[in-house]
Every structure is written in C-alpha cells, then in structure tokens.
Amino acid sequence: MKILVPVKRVIDYNVKVRVKSDGSGVDLANVKMSMNPFDEVAIEEAVRLKEAGIASEVVAVSAGVAACQETLRTAMALGADRSILIVTDEELQPLAVAKLLKAVCDKEAPQMVIPGKQAIDDDANQTGQMLAALLGWPQATFASKVVVNADKTGAAVTREIDGGLETIEISLPAVVTTDLRLNEPRYATLPNIMKAKKKPLETTTPEALGVDVKPRLKTLKVAEPAKRAGGVKVADVAALVDKLKNEAKVI
Amino acid sequence: MTILVIAEHDNAVLKPATRNAIAAAARIGGDIDVLVAGAACAAVAEAAARIAGVTRVRLADAAQYADHGAENLAALVVANAAAYSHILAPATAAGKNFLPRVAALLDVAQISDIVEVVSPDTFVRPIYAGNALATVQSADAVKVITVRGTAFEPAGEGAAAPIEALAGAADAGISRLVGRELTVSARPELTAARVIVSGGRALGSNENFHAVLEPLADKLGAAVGASRAAVDAGYAPNDYQVGQTGKIVAPELYIAVGISGAIQHLAGMKESKVIVAINKDPEAPIFQVADYGLVADLFDAVPALLAAID
Numbered sequence A: 001m002k003i004l005v006p007v008k009r010v011i012d013y014n015v016k017v018r019v020k021s022d023g024s025g026v027d028l029a030n031v032k033m034s035m036n037p038f039d040e041v042a043i044e045e046a047v048r049l050k051e052a053g054i055a056s057e058v059v060a061v062s063a064g065v066a067a068c069q070e071t072l073r074t075a076m077a078l079g080a081d082r083s084i085l086i087v088t089d090e091e092l093q094p095l096a097v098a099k100l101l102k103a104v105c106d107k108e109a110p111q112m113v114i115p116g117k118q119a120i121d122d123d124a125n126q127t128g129q130m131l132a133a134l135l136g137w138p139q140a141t142f143a144s145k146v147v148v149n150a151d152k153t154g155a156a157v158t159r160e161i162d163g164g165l166e167t168i169e170i171s172l173p174a175v176v177t178t179d180l181r182l183n184e185p186r187y188a189t190l191p192n193i194m195k196a197k198k199k200p201l202e203t204t205t206p207e208a209l210g211v212d213v214k215p216r217l218k219t220l221k222v223a224e225p226a227k228r229a230g231g232v233k234v235a236d237v238a239a240l241v242d243k244l245k246n247e248a249k250v251i
Numbered sequence B: 001m002t003i004l005v006i007a008e009h010d011n012a013v014l015k016p017a018t019r020n021a022i023a024a025a026a027r028i029g030g031d032i033d034v035l036v037a038g039a040a041c042a043a044v045a046e047a048a049a050r051i052a053g054v055t056r057v058r059l060a061d062a063a064q065y066a067d068h069g070a071e072n073l074a075a076l077v078v079a080n081a082a083a084y085s086h087i088l089a090p091a092t093a094a095g096k097n098f099l100p101r102v103a104a105l106l107d108v109a110q111i112s113d114i115v116e117v118v119s120p121d122t123f124v125r126p127i128y129a130g131n132a133l134a135t136v137q138s139a140d141a142v143k144v145i146t147v148r149g150t151a152f153e154p155a156g157e158g159a160a161a162p163i164e165a166l167a168g169a170a171d172a173g174i175s176r177l178v179g180r181e182l183t184v185s186a187r188p189e190l191t192a193a194r195v196i197v198s199g200g201r202a203l204g205s206n207e208n209f210h211a212v213l214e215p216l217a218d219k220l221g222a223a224v225g226a227s228r229a230a231v232d233a234g235y236a237p238n239d240y241q242v243g244q245t246g247k248i249v250a251p252e253l254y255i256a257v258g259i260s261g262a263i264q265h266l267a268g269m270k271e272s273k274v275i276v277a278i279n280k281d282p283e284a285p286i287f288q289v290a291d292y293g294l295v296a297d298l299f300d301a302v303p304a305l306l307a308a309i310d
C-alpha cells in the first residue's frame, strides 16, 4: 500500500509574525521557514506504517515555489522514499492544492493520503477534506489514532471532536488528516539528511498536471489585530479578588 | 438572496454555535434557511425554527444522517445548493469537517472562520494564529463559509418558522461510526461559558489538574480549559484544549493557571473580556495579555483564591 503525504512550507511556528505596513500581507523576507507541524506528524505516521510493514512506499508531495524542495528533502530525511514538487510562483489556495493533489493521486494511485489538518499560515483547515471530495473518497479528519485493517481494505480512525473522541471505520483508499496527538515526530538524523539528498525528487507544474490554480479569493488587505492594552500585576490574592469584584465586576 | 445555515446538533439538542452562524447570516442579509440533517431529530428542527431571523427550516430526517458523517452530509448539502447564495456552518470540529467537502464539490473556495461580514462577498478572517486579519473577497457564485462563534452574538428567539421535510440522498456507505467517547461534565460548555479556569503544564499531573482547578471552577460556575501541553501530557482530555488548534473562546473571565502564553494558546483566548494570569515566572508572555497578573506559585495561589471568593 502506497501512502502519499502532502507537505507545506510555512513560516516556522516559533517566528513572531509581522504584518507589512502597506497591508499587503505578512513579512516573509528573511524569515525562518519550516515544514508545517501537522505535516511532520503526517510524515511520521506514514513512516511508522511503513516500518510496521503495512505501507510499502511513502511519497511526499509539495506545491509552491522552488524552495519547497527543502521541505521535501526534510520529508525524505524523516523517512519518505521519494517526492514530487509541483512548482509554481502563483499564490495557491486550498481548492487549487486539492486539485493538484488529485491529479497526482490519479497518477500515483495511493491507498491513503495523509495531509495535516491545517497549515499554520492560512489556518484554513480545508485541503484534505477537499481532496477527499474531489476523489470521491471517505475522509477521517483530525486523527489521533489510525489502525489499518489486516486486509488493508479499510481503517479505523479515532478523531478529535468537540465533545471528546470518535472512532470511525472508513474504506480505503481514503484521506486521513492529522491532529497533533497522533504521534510525536522524530528528528532527522545527520546520516538520514545525507541519504535524503540522493532520494528521487521529481518536478512537475500545474500546467503539466492540467490544473487551473488561479486564486478564487482576493485578499484586499491584511491588518494587525487590535492589541490588548497591557494590564497590571497585582500584589497578592486579596488584591486580585478586589480587582475582579470592584473594578472588572466579573465575580 | 437566500442563505443556507447548516445546524449543528446531536439529534436531540441544537448546539449553540448554530445561533452564532445564524447571526452571521443575518449580517450578510437575505432569507435564512436552516438545514437540520439527522435521524429522529424533529425536536432540533423545532428549536431551529424558533430562532430569530430564520425563514424556513429544512429537515432531512434519515438514518444515514444520524452520525453526521461528512460524506453523506456534504452530498445532501450539494444536492440542495442551487437555491443559495451563501452556505454557512459553525467553525466547530463538525463544521470544519464537512463544509470544505461541500465547497470542493461545488468547485468554490471556502472562507474559513470568518470574524466579520464586510459585505455579502467580503469577509474578515484571522490567519497566522490570529496574528493577522485578512480581508478577503470571493468571486465565486456561492460563498461557502465557516463562522467563528465568538465573533457573532448568538441569535435569540423569534416567531416560529415553517419546517419542511427534505428528501435524503443515497447513503454513500464508505464511512461508519464505531463509537464516541464524550467527556461528561456538569460544567458549562467551554465555548459558551461565562467564566473559564484553564490549566497548563505546571499542574504537573492529572490528579493535580483536577484537584486544584475544579473546586475553583465549581465555585465560579466555570468551564475548565487546558493548554496543549496539559492535554498532551494527559492531564486533561483533548476537548479541553484552547488555542489555534483547539477551541476558540471569549468568556467574560479567563483565568490562566500555570500557562506560559505561547502564541498558539493566545490565539484561542485573547478575545476574552478579562484575562487573569497566575504564573510564577514574572517574564511569562501570558502577562502581556493579562488584565490582572499574579506572580505566584499556583499551588498556593489557587487555594487562596478559592478561599477568598465567597
């Protein structure tokens, strides 16, 4: 069984985001970029399925600027066998990415696609569900546990939902999106980083895949949210209770 | 212009987040249909019909909607989408699950997690864990939108709207619910609570988490929340998590106990009206957003706070 893992190059989660003064977007110049944290979890899950003898091959896919190949090299250092880069300088929105991934799935015929549940830049939480829809496959989003059936025709997936957890059984092929508690991703070791440099990285384009990636949403402006006025430090519990009762009037 | 809002419920009770989505629909303007899809859920349809601003409730009552699986629900919405200019759902785990499927099948973008309606085609939504607000305009024929509940005051009660039965679509048969493990609690729901007491890694254990925070929560009639670190460590269940990837809350009072204030946590609670932080590190970033900060050991401060509130 082949597993496809889409990975996105995003601003590192530790970086403090700055909005550009002209309101055109967020400043990404000279900012550390990394693999979207949810996608690291996705790679880890796919690699563990391979190590458990359930998956036969793990293919990482990324769409975006040429620098996304660094993200794919990281994916391969973490255990992906090969990767595919769909190069474009166009702004990519979730529907376009889902269409690109569908085109790749049509060629690669994976049994499972494991995207992260959301990307920490646009926070859209859409691509996996959209891909499942376009393929007509079942989806299991926000997964915290994945168990593939012995005959590999289905999987039981535990999902994080608002009231707790739910487990669903889906037929394969399917799309499973990761939540952070699915696993704890490993770190890439130096030997594996070296090995990843020799793993195959194939390049294609939206045009070659026959996908129109024109954005559907136009960003009119990006602004900084209103800042909270800094508060005060209180001396002790008595002072805190006094403030809450008499100033804020919330208790 | 007619807007479709998809109700969230458990076949017995309408979830309050539906009211926030209806409020957002009212801001867009036009007639508002509410779709209630489930099994044996007539009571939910009746509750939805009594919400102010609702023109009509469409009730799809059939076995294949009992568990609200994304595949069947999305197919039903798509089959009935032609009449609508906008399709809205709450930005809850359930809404986030099925609505992108609807958008893709309609070949339109989804606008996730809106916090403001600028005009019928233009909306504001947070990006980068709420560190930026994007104003986006959609050129698609149908606008498919999830609504951040905390940004819209819930719609109240109104005159009863008519309820019409809607035929179900065929069961896709590719997904099946095995079971749910829901957290049972007599406390208010996190996203609807007036007060939240939230704990972090500093609680140190599952026992401490409950023993220290729950008496205070009970006294204040509060819901209990948690940081991701506390959930990952097993101190609290996953549905307690507040933040970028957990729940978005905006209570009147949020008390952060032993939480450092990482941007991913702030993303879920910084719209709270009053924020209290109890942390022994005076440099903890949580103090930058706290209205009242108390530099103290939580194991002393929380019991003292409990004793001081009568």
Ligand SMILES: Cc1cc2nc3c(=O)[nH]c(=O)nc-3n(C[C@H](O)[C@H](O)[C@H](O)COP(=O)(O)OP(=O)(O)OC[C@H]3O[C@@H](n4cnc5c(N)ncnc54)[C@H](O)[C@@H]3O)c2cc1C
Pocket: A013, A037, A038, A120, B199, B200, B201, B202, B226, B227, B228, B229, B230, B241, B242, B243, B244, B245, B246, B247, B257, B258, B259, B260, B261, B262, B263, B264, B265, B268, B278, B279, B280, B281, B284, B296, B297, B298, B299
């Ligand atoms: C992609 C991604 C998504 C994430 N999503 C979320 C999310 O949704 N929600 C979320 O919360 N986090 C999220 N995180 C994690 C986030 O980055 C932080 O790691 C997490 O919020 C830290 O939790 P904490 O504050 O409990 O722990 P810590 O950062 O370890 O803070 C513990 C605090 O307790 C204080 N302390 C220790 N002992 C005591 C004591 N005895 N008395 C008083 N204070 C004490 C310390 O001074 C410290 O400030 C996410 C991270 C990533 C990468």
